[in-house]
Ligand code: SF4
């Protein structure tokens with residue numbers, strides 16, 4: 093079923109590079125972000141537009157491999173390749189990049205990237221349960237505030253931060269509302285459509301505009317009559333971030349007759365955790381961002397809590413765990429995810445791949461066999 097509000101978002105997204113360019117020409121500052129640990133709220137409080145940067149396509153990887161090792165996660169190589177080639181309009185428009193010391197590959201790649209653009213590196217602690225980690229991370233939030241104040245010649249007060257938190261929380265609620273549409277049986281939107289919407293929603297300079305569009309989709313789709321058609325096995329996707337260009341596995345799952353109803357990864361549900369509004373803003377930001385359940389944390393217990401909740405809420409029939417080649421943290425953690433999912437009595441499949449099409453046929457056979465087993 094086609095929805096006018098879904099088409100509206102897709103069409104509006106096509107204009108984003110131009111909108112960002114025009115905003116910049118009018119003096120708007122742009123802050124480029126790669127990772128879910130970078131607080132968009134601080135960029136917003138500085139009066140800037142936080143923009144997610146490109147890193148999900150294969151075509152920039154060859155350029156990156158002139159500097160970076162071939163045996164490195166495709167997400168890191170793609171991001172760096174876009175930056176070197178100057179082919180990501182959002183990177184080109186960025187006044188500064190905010191980066192984090194998440195995994196080793198990314199952390200070391202950012203040293204090269206800082207030769208291209210001003211870059212602020214946040215030192216992310218990897219033990220989210222330690223009280224010292226929260227104190228340290230709050231100090232890192234403060235250091236980012238000071239850097240943006242200096243770069244943009246502004247001052248960022250508690251009120252600015254509180255307003256930015258409220259806006260970002262509205263965006264999170266809208267994204268959650270969108271993803272929660274797939275709790276319906278059958279899910280009204282395909283996983284590919286959901287992924288496209290989640291991905292494209294990151295490239296809007298104007299948060300109010302994208303929040304309105306997401307809310308419209310939720311209103312239109314939830315009011316539509318439910319179709320009783322059967323949808324095949326309901327798959328929950330966990331693991332690394334995916335986007336348009338790195339959507340191969342989502343497409344293969346759906347082409348094989350299943351439906352991806354939930355994205356646990358940081359393209360999806362991990363984004364939706366709100367920031368507390370009853371605490372000093374920087375403390376609240378530190379607490380919320382440190383709670384992101386990514387595999388670079390140790391131990392990463394929160395991922396299992398989230399998986400547990402999502403398997404239940406989205407009535408998942410199976411879990412597919414996607415890891416990019418050479419992503420040590422997700423690849424090593426996959427063993428624990430397998431145990432966790434199988435203990436719940438659900439089928440589990442781990443797929444390790446990259447952005448190229450080289451293994452598409454092989455993956456197709458594995459995915460079909462996995463889904464076949466469930467009949
Ligand atoms: S998977 Fe983890 S390190 Fe990678 S972008 Fe997401 S939050 Fe950041």
Ligand code: SF4
Pocket residue numbers: 165166167168194195196197198332333388416418419420421422
């Ligand atoms: S997918 Fe893994 S290796 Fe790649 S950037 Fe994320 S954590 Fe690092």
